[in-house]
Amino acid sequence: MSASTATLRIALVGNPNCGKTALFNRLTGSRQKVANYAGVTVERKEGRFADGNGRVVQVLDLPGTYSLAATSPDEAITRDVCLGRVAGEPKPDLLVCVVDATNLRLHLRFVLEVQRLGLPMLLALNCTDLAEKRGIRIDHDRLQAGLGIPVVETVAVRSGGTQALVRRLGQTLPPASKALPEGADLHAAVNHLLADAVQMPRRTAEIDDRIDRVLLHPVWGLAILAVVMFLMFQAVFSWAEPLMGGIETLVGWAGQGVGALLPEGVLKSLLVDGILAGIGGVVVFLPQILILFLFILALEESGYLPRAAFLLDRFMVGAGLTGRSFIPLLSSFACAVPGIMATRSIQDPRERLATILVAPLMTCSARLPIYALLIAAFIPSRTVWGLFNLQGLVLFALYVAGIVSALAVASVMKWWRRSKLEHALLLELPSYRLPNLNDLALGLWERAMIFLRRVGGIILALTVILWALSSFPTPPEGATGPAIDYSFAGRLGHALQWLFAPIGFNWQICIALIPGLAAREVAVSALATVYALSATDDAAADLLAPIVSAQWSLPTALSLLAWYVFAPQCISTLAAIRRETLSWRIVAIAAGYLFALAYLASFLTYRLALAFA
Amino acid sequence: MTIAKDSSSLPDGRSLLTLPRLKEARVLSVTDHRAGDVIARRLRELGFVPGELVRVVAQGPLGGDPLLVQVGFTRFALRRAEAERVQVEPLP
Structure with a gap:
């Protein structure tokens, strides 16, 4: 059959926080390409893998969206790719709609909306392990019959958790999806499906309620946030030290080795004094950058970052920003470029512009080399108050200086460009999750490569x-x-x-x-x-x-x-x-x-x- | 605390803003603040539709803003102006 040799093009669609990206990582491993969609600034993630029959499957990980009635450039891209409206981006052969089995009330509505596109569709019922733990019982056959599209269960965070999906992709493509008539009440249809196929002892996870009672507490919540941030920056300085020493030693050896081999002259000077000394002085900061990213990725994966956004929203609104700015600004501590790119998730134009303009004030990791050099040279390494390293404290103070100036600059801008427009938050706080080591490793690998390529x-x-x-x-x-x-x-x-x-x-x-x-x-x-x-x-x-x-x-x-x-x-x-x-x-x-x-x-x-x- | 003007027109209706923390309520409607109100439309898409159960789970540390609202199986942080659009009827 010719169909088994041609590449199958599929696209993953789903709500934010449905585990779509974890599923994408599990399917494609490190065979991923990350770029931008032409002409816009939305990240395009593509990967490939082989299905059961050895056919190549090309996967597009579309940005998470709540609705096809887009309110941001990310959501617009998802809609346009599904509609085949993006130049150079053929309509996918199959949409894999990813839903979190513990959040079906919200996610199934989007599935019903996507069905209106009339493309062949498949439902990946993700996080079935968590659903099982919470006593949620989903009748697979009834759900499949109710939706009229094939349903496969996946556990993206578990090795082998995508087998059922890969096997189903190897079979014949499902027919174009049927949809509810125009004007039908999708919410009512979801409630009908849930009543028919799902048993749920509790609407939320008990553990989430308990953790949130502490982490979102007006006093404890803020105190814990401050401690988490402080520990993060102490770790950046102290954990990285032995690794940095190792890199310095290596660079030193390389310099001596090359120096001994080459005769005095321009070439030796270029290699030893120019390239090795220059590059070595930068690569040595890779451990610090990776530790910082490890913290950011782990906090993001665990579901803590949106909580931090919730706690800080009111403070940031006061300065003309938004709780959502917290995530781009935190990324800017690693590098302002991904931070500025992450502002795409801020729908409000004024809040987005303010976030972009102050993102460079967050102390990016590229500033660490100069801080580290000057702190090591001028600030004595001694313990203060029996607990903290003075050098770490000075570094912390420099970070605080950046944050305070950012708030001040944003406030001035807010005062300058007073607007009567309304600014919405509408931020989902997902369930807590243990960060998956596989996804963390993949994320870190991507960052390391970006840095080394630079x-x-x-x-x-x-x-x-x-x-x-x-x-x-x-x-x-x-x-x-x-x-x-x-x-x-x-x-x-x-x-x-x-x-x-x-x-x-x-x-x-x-x-x-x-x-x-x-x-x-x-x-x-x-x-x-x-x-x-x-x-x-x-x-x-x-x-x-x-x-x-x-x-x-x-x-x-x-x-x-x-x-x-x-x-x-x-x-x-x-x-x-x-x-x-x-x-x-x-x-x-x-x-x-x-x-x-x-x-x-x-x-x-x-x-x-x-x-x- | 202010009660939204629109809510007075609804029998037993009150804005989500005035709902005590952890008190179970049912959504009556979402009020458009202007023609083609994108925020109201998105609230409906997220599940704030008549009959749905809602609850205020937590409040932000400064001035009780934003609100953390449970609707369906999901929690959303809503600023006060957003929460004000949602008219609810507290359950006994």
Whole structure:
């Protein structure tokens, strides 16, 4: 049969929180491609696997949606792909509608709505393990007869939990789905189906009620949220330390090995002082970034993040944001780019714009390198109050500074652009779930790859350019000063110094800020390059912290820390803002206000530190 | 606390906003605040339809905003302006 050789194209559709993405991960493993839909900024996830007969099945994981009457770009994409309205996106051969067996009242309504599209359909009854635990009994045959489409049970979080689905996909395609007549009451139809096929001892999970009583408590809930955030940042600093030491040692070995093999000259300088020192200085922060993402992913999977959004909504509304902003802003602690992209889940345009504009104020992991370097060089590592590491506390304070400025900036914007429009929340709080290790690992793998690809691409290129700028032209015969003084970079750094001298930056910092435009973390590798090359003996790349602590004054270090709370120089962030808002004006506003705030904060910090030192 | 103007027209109806915490109630209607009210339409899609059981499970820490509302088998956080649209009848 020809049908068994052609690729089958299926799409997963369903409400948010139905376990659709876990099912997608379980089906496709790591054979996934993540991109954007053409012309819009909605994430497109595609993967493939082989069904029972060895036929290739191509799966599209469509954004979760409550209804085909879309209220956000995500929901519009789901509707348009199902309707075959997206250019270059053929209508799927089969829709796999995913529902959570514990949340059928809401999810089946969407199934009935999707049936109106008249495509072949299949129902994946997901989370049947949880339903069983809660004593929910679903009569498979009656549900299947009532809906008129095949029903298969899945447990996306369990290995082998998708067998029934894969087996069913290997059989003949179900016919185009029949729908209820136009104007029929879908809610009534769902209640009829539930009465006929489902027995449910309790409407909610008892455990959810109990946990929520504590986690959503007006006092305890907020206290626990604060503790969770604090532990997260302490862990980022302390757990990562041994791993970072390991990476540093490896980079050091590689540098010595290459240095011993190659003769003195331009090539050796490029490899050891340029590439290895530069890249090594950035890769070393991978453990911290991954630990941060591990926490964010685990909190998201467990269902805690929407709870945090619930607790914080009123505070954030006060500042012109929304509880929903919490999730994009938390992601921005890892990187503002995914954070800005995650603002798509905010339907309200004003709240979304405000979130986008303040997302760069969240301390992204790319700022960790510079914080880590300066904290290690200038803040003593000692225990305070018998419990906390002073370095961890300073880091925490820097994060808080970012958050406070974000709230202040958002408040100013709210006051500036008063609007009478209504802003809705309508946020679902899903059941608590134990995070699935498989999904966590996959999520972390994706982040690590994104980071390493950045290191391999843009950061490598900039490192080489910076090395060239700081190596050429070479000093004239008989010159006595460090070579970099005579290079392009040295001249540029000196030329910029008039601008940055009032805030205490020396010319080395001025040079490092230039490549930091493309990616903030490059500033550290740039400093490593600048100092490795300007030192008379050239084995100094790994020893940046002691050099900095010996050559910079404390006010300069504090001023640079304050600068990086705002850190306007990140082209990827500005590009993301442009992509998400389609407006150069907003990009200019973002860059302008960040630069002004950074300069002001550094100026005040430097002057105050000088006055008190 | 303010009671929505529209609710006075309904017999025994009151806004979800005024429902005491954990008190079981039945939905009577969702009021449109303007023609083509997207928020009201979405509330209906999420299950706020006549006859459905609802309950306020929790309130936000600041000014009791937002409300956490159980409808069907699902919980939604609604701001006060959203909850105000839902007219309910408390069960005895």
